[in-house]
Amino acid sequence: MRPADVLVEAGRLAAEGEPFALATVVNVRRPASARRGDRAVVMPDGSVHGWVGGSCSEPTVVREALVALADGESRLVSTEGSCASEGAVEILIEPQLPAPLVAIVGESPAAATLAGLAAAIDWRVTRELDDRADAVVVATMGRGDEEALAAALSGPAGYVGLVASRRRAEAVAASLRAAGVAEDALARLKSPAGLDLGPIRQEEIAVAILAELVAWRHARTPSAPPPEEAVDPVCGMTVALVGAPTAVHEGITYAFCGPGCRTRFEAEPERYRAVEAS
């Protein structure tokens, strides 16, 4: 895949709302197999499409790309010291995460106002329950709050909020409890939804809720669990376990930066076993 094709692929993934990291070689110290401007797309499963150098740099790129997808931050990584040769490359890794999807349930003015504001800050909005939603805000104003909340709390959404007064919020929680919704599920419910700004108007309520959603989004740092890593016992490189070649010796699993290191390990495991995989 040529660098230009990688960009086409990246554009396609972004348009489809798929998360990925774009890796671009920005500096090269020879000898190295990559050239400045070489690119690759790294998927959340650790697969690489494109070229950012061979076994010297790819494991590092995958490891850092997975961390970047977890914390949302771009980073510049160097393969300094991880290669047998004297060459090294510097690679810019940019995570591309789709905008959060928020499901806003209910026909109330509060729901419509919040949907308008969420779209205005480029979040994706759906007006019905959706299992893919990162966050669910229920604002039916009494026309089915309990049903929508029970469904949302049994789903995977990380944020579930109810637009209601404090008193009504308590009544709804009591009703959900009586209907058999578990306490740990109820503990996830933000009710009433929104930072306590003392808001009055619909627009202000929407701002308070969206501020809480932004805070919630970034409080989960890292937003996904960090990828599991291990140290290659042969070359000492830290590699992501996802997609790495592995070998089992005396009941312990070892991970390697590439097939080369694994072959060397398998030839004389006793020599390398002192550095154990995690």
Place this chain on the structure above:
Amino acid sequence: MRDVLDTLERWTGEGLRFATATVVKTERSAPRDPGAVLAVSERGEVAGSVTGGCVEPAVYEEAQAVLAGGPPRLVTYGIADEEAFEVGLPCGGTVHIFVDLADPAVVHDLAAAVREERPVALEVIVAGEDIGRKQVVPLNGHADTGLAGDVFVAEFAPPPAMYVFGAVDHAAAVARIGKFLGYHVTVCDARSRFATRERFPDVDELIVAWPDEFLRGAPVDGRTAICVLTHDHKFDIPLLKVALETPAGYIGAMGARRTNESRNERLLAEGVTEEQLARIHAPIGLRIGSRTPEEVAVAVAAEIVATRRQAAVPA
């Protein structure tokens, strides 16, 4: 009421009698805010809404009774007690609605004030001996629409001003959310290459001028929000000095912690007092972990709302 004022003015012009039903107070989660109006003409035409459909039929009957010569009345809808009953109520909350005959002179005064962008308030007595008496008074500063004793006050002020300085990416996002909150938004930057319509299609006014010089001549009152996003001392030191001389209700300034500290030192050195400095929200926006310009805009909007409401804000 603002949303139906055109219709009411037209009815007045046609010499029609009509009744207005106004939400004067809400409890718990009512669908519309105080000030929402449903109007019913003697021909049976309807404009506006008070709850978005929940109690409109009942309110329509009250309006008809008033048009037929009945007295003005304050009516309440919703189940007030027993939370158990409240759950499953088709329309949550309780609304208090005042229904009376419209006064053509009052409609005329309100419409004129809105057209001329004069801040006024409509005061209506909703209980007691003088029930139904109303007047339009000039408004100084901020008044919340709502009930104060037996008097319902409805604010009719032109949109408050938001001035955004620095035509950066964050400015477009802040301007967009400022419009959403009902502000008349002006973006100002000294650099004509940045302050372009292409970059700021939504703002009400786009000004190429030195920020401090522009603000010195711009109207500012207690409702005004000033957002300083230049984070360049060359612009923001003189600008903030001017801003601190105004009665603006909100002044926020962008900048990393170190930028802020050096800016504060400069401002103090130039004669700004610690008390004045405390008026500046910096770094701008509530701490909600914002990263993108849009998220920063949400943080700024939340801070403006909180400041406006003088609420205790979680740190």
